[in-house]
Amino acid sequence: MEKTQINAASTSRRISRGLITTPVQSPPFALSYVSADDFAQHQSRVSDRLLGAIAFGAEPSAIAVPDCPYAWVDMPLLAGDVVFEVWTSAQPVVREAEDGITSARNHDILFGCLHLEPACGLDKATFEAYSHIFDFIDRRGYGHPLRAWNYVPQINDDEDGLERYARFNMGRHDAFVAKNRIIGMSTPAASALGSRGKHLTIYFLAGKQAGQLVENPRQTSAFHYPAQYGPRSPTFARATLLQAAGEPQLFVSGTSSIVGHVTMHAGDAPAQTRETVANLLTVIEQARLAGFDAASSNARLMLKAYLRRPDDLAMAQACLKQAFGAATQVVYLQADICRADLLVEVEGVYINRAEPVL
Numbered sequence: 001m002e003k004t005q006i007n008a009a010s011t012s013r014r015i016s017r018g019l020i021t022t023p024v025q026s027p028p029f030a031l032s033y034v035s036a037d038d039f040a041q042h043q044s045r046v047s048d049r050l051l052g053a054i055a056f057g058a059e060p061s062a063i064a065v066p067d068c069p070y071a072w073v074d075m076p077l078l079a080g081d082v083v084f085e086v087w088t089s090a091q092p093v094v095r096e097a098e099d100g101i102t103s104a105r106n107h108d109i110l111f112g113c114l115h116l117e118p119a120c121g122l123d124k125a126t127f128e129a130y131s132h133i134f135d136f137i138d139r140r141g142y143g144h145p146l147r148a149w150n151y152v153p154q155i156n157d158d159e160d161g162l163e164r165y166a167r168f169n170m171g172r173h174d175a176f177v178a179k180n181r182i183i184g185m186s187t188p189a190a191s192a193l194g195s196r197g198k199h200l201t202i203y204f205l206a207g208k209q210a211g212q213l214v215e216n217p218r219q220t221s222a223f224h225y226p227a228q229y230g231p232r233s234p235t236f237a238r239a240t241l242l243q244a245a246g247e248p249q250l251f252v253s254g255t256s257s258i259v260g261h262v263t264m265h266a267g268d269a270p271a272q273t274r275e276t277v278a279n280l281l282t283v284i285e286q287a288r289l290a291g292f293d294a295a296s297s298n299a300r301l302m303l304k305a306y307l308r309r310p311d312d313l314a315m316a317q318a319c320l321k322q323a324f325g326a327a328t329q330v331v332y333l334q335a336d337i338c339r340a341d342l343l344v345e346v347e348g349v350y351i352n353r354a355e356p357v358l
Helices: 036-042 122-139 164-178 269-289 310-324
Strands: 030-034 050-057 070-074 082-088 094-098 101-105 109-116 144-153 189-195 200-207 212-214 239-244 247-255 299-307 329-334 344-352
Touching (some): 030 344, 050 101, 070 200, 109 122, 122 144, 122 200, 144 239, 189 344, 212 269, 239 269, 247 269, 269 310, 269 344, 299 310, 310 329, 310 344
Parallel strands (some): 050 070, 189 247, 299 329
Antiparallel strands (some): 030 082, 094 101, 101 109, 109 200, 144 200, 247 344
């Protein structure tokens, strides 16, 4: 698999007694999607700068577990066996673990990962997970959640009379309220997809500075969805725009064929993919109005596309290539989408970078 690398030049820094003391002067993180072989080759070279690594595949990778926040998500890669999503810092990081959360941080950004098998109902397990996350980032001074990825086993199944995605939303929403997060103001970009197996996996980025929420005028804000979608509305922004070392970085949430709050083109994967693209382009345009320059020569878009049906792969590849160009790297995964009538979901990270870090 081709390796894509994003970030700025290294900046010297000192670490004293485990605390980072020199401010970052360049974008503080990089993102790469790499094969298992590529990850195994380069992790030894950048081990002190790995923020985190998440593996996706139908089977766990045979490589040794890296010395950084790490989880395997039981989700088949379409057109491949496994892919590693690798977050790297331009500077050395501080790592620690607490309450089941493994983390790595530099001066500006904290990457955290929680991978657990719920021992109770999904709503309670999610509430406890997010409550631990909020306490964890607050104690370390990175109290602004910027982006969260949620992989929920059997997301469309029934659990005690309620869809599991609705139970996940209950737990997440209630944790935001309990930890005094103002929904609609301190709400991060996020995705929630259905994984296999039994583990709930949540990984996230948090910062010392808040990001700017970006919404989509074509869609009702998720946190204002009506009660027909569950007892609690989903708690995420359509995108988060972050200023890091003078460069804007954009995190686009999982995006699907929804207009207003209604699913469009049920059962029609090509039409849903086109509607999804229209929503993505609208979010990117809203970010441009807020200061993000997607046309910059330093901007690189990276996507993850989730397809409910593997047979839709060729269609999705052609549609996304036409919309975003051949230079955009896209990872295609087979996953259940948060609504049973959705066949496609796409998320993105749009980062300005000066030069590769890996």
